[in-house]
Amino acid sequence: MEIIKHIDEMQKRQEALRLKGLRLAFVPTMGFLHKGHESLLIEGKKRADDLTLSIFVNPTQFGQNEDLSTYPRNIEGDLAIAERNGVDAVFLPDAKEIYREGSQTFVNLDILPNYLCGLSRPGHFRGVATVVTKLFNIVKPHVAIFGSKDFQQLAIIRQMTKDLNFDIEIVGAPTFREPDGLAMSSRNSYLTAEQRQTALCLIKSLQNAADLVKNGETDPETLIRHATAIIASFPDTAVDYLTVCDPVTLETVSHITGPVLFAMAVKVGVTRLIDNMTIEP
Ligand code: AMP
Numbered sequence: 001m002e003i004i005k006h007i008d009e010m011q012k013r014q015e016a017l018r019l020k021g022l023r024l025a026f027v028p029t030m031g032f033l034h035k036g037h038e039s040l041l042i043e044g045k046k047r048a049d050d051l052t053l054s055i056f057v058n059p060t061q062f063g064q065n066e067d068l069s070t071y072p073r074n075i076e077g078d079l080a081i082a083e084r085n086g087v088d089a090v091f092l093p094d095a096k097e098i099y100r101e102g103s104q105t106f107v108n109l110d111i112l113p114n115y116l117c118g119l120s121r122p123g124h125f126r127g128v129a130t131v132v133t134k135l136f137n138i139v140k141p142h143v144a145i146f147g148s149k150d151f152q153q154l155a156i157i158r159q160m161t162k163d164l165n166f167d168i169e170i171v172g173a174p175t176f177r178e179p180d181g182l183a184m185s186s187r188n189s190y191l192t193a194e195q196r197q198t199a200l201c202l203i204k205s206l207q208n209a210a211d212l213v214k215n216g217e218t219d220p221e222t223l224i225r226h227a228t229a230i231i232a233s234f235p236d237t238a239v240d241y242l243t244v245c246d247p248v249t250l251e252t253v254s255h256i257t258g259p260v261l262f263a264m265a266v267k268v269g270v271t272r273l274i275d276n277m278t279i280e281p
Pocket of ligand 1: 175
């Protein structure tokens with residue numbers, strides 16, 4: 001497994017493999033890898049001849065009062081997981097390598113960031129779209145794999161890939177969960193044992209919404225009211241948002257007639273957790 005820290009070295013490696021006719025897969029991450037990340041690596045191995053993993057805690061996607069300085073890191077552990085999953089190259093740049101002095105170009109989308117997490121994290125998706133664009137130009141993949149846990153991020157990357165004519169197949173992988181249903185996340189490491197139990201309020205309220213719809217409920221407000229009550233029944237929780245929306249445009253829906261996305265962000269203590277489920281009548 002190659003470990004590469006510099007952009008030009010990464011680009012040269014990828015170009016040489018392209019010239020040999022190999023198909024290249026890419027999984028971008030911020031590290032502190034868990035089984036959710038591993039499921040993306042497994043998907044990448046299946047879909048290409050060569051797999052690159054990037055580990056980069058991207059400063060431009062963190063707000064001023066967010067957890068950039070405390071974001072969990074474990075490079076040794078990450079490299080062991082990468083090796084175990086047959087990763088061929090790990091791209092491990094530092095922030096100065098990615099954001100060179102004097103750089104002034106950012107990638108902005110007009111509409112998709114104006115919903116869900118974009119409302120409480122202004123500038124977040126500008127940071128995400130910019131870094132993913134840069135990583136696409138550095139890693140030059142044929143296929144890139146992203147998790148549906150970050151549903152809005154996946155929608156934004158699909159849109160951006162289309163708008164900017166990246167010749168890259170974007171694959172969305174299902175959310176990988178703990179046995180009790182909690183969506184795996186690097187940020188789960190912030191939770192105390194008690195908060196870890198409380199964090200189940202997200203999946204419980206999503207499952208409840210799915211059951212309501214299965215039993216004929218078509219009013220999004222009813223789903224939101226039930227979810228609010230479930231979440232409030234757990235200690236130390238605060239809803240950031242609960243939204244029933246169109247899975248493509250992310251616009252809120254007023255009546256459920258087809259597949260909808262139920263997406264949420266909930267604070268458990270100081271830790272902000274997100275989850276979502278696509279629900280069909
Ligand atoms: P992160 O390191 O949190 O930036 O995530 C890197 C990639 O892993 C993103 O495409 C995420 O959507 C994906 N990911 C994070 N958690 C999960 C999960 N529980 N299941 C599947 N993919 C995930």
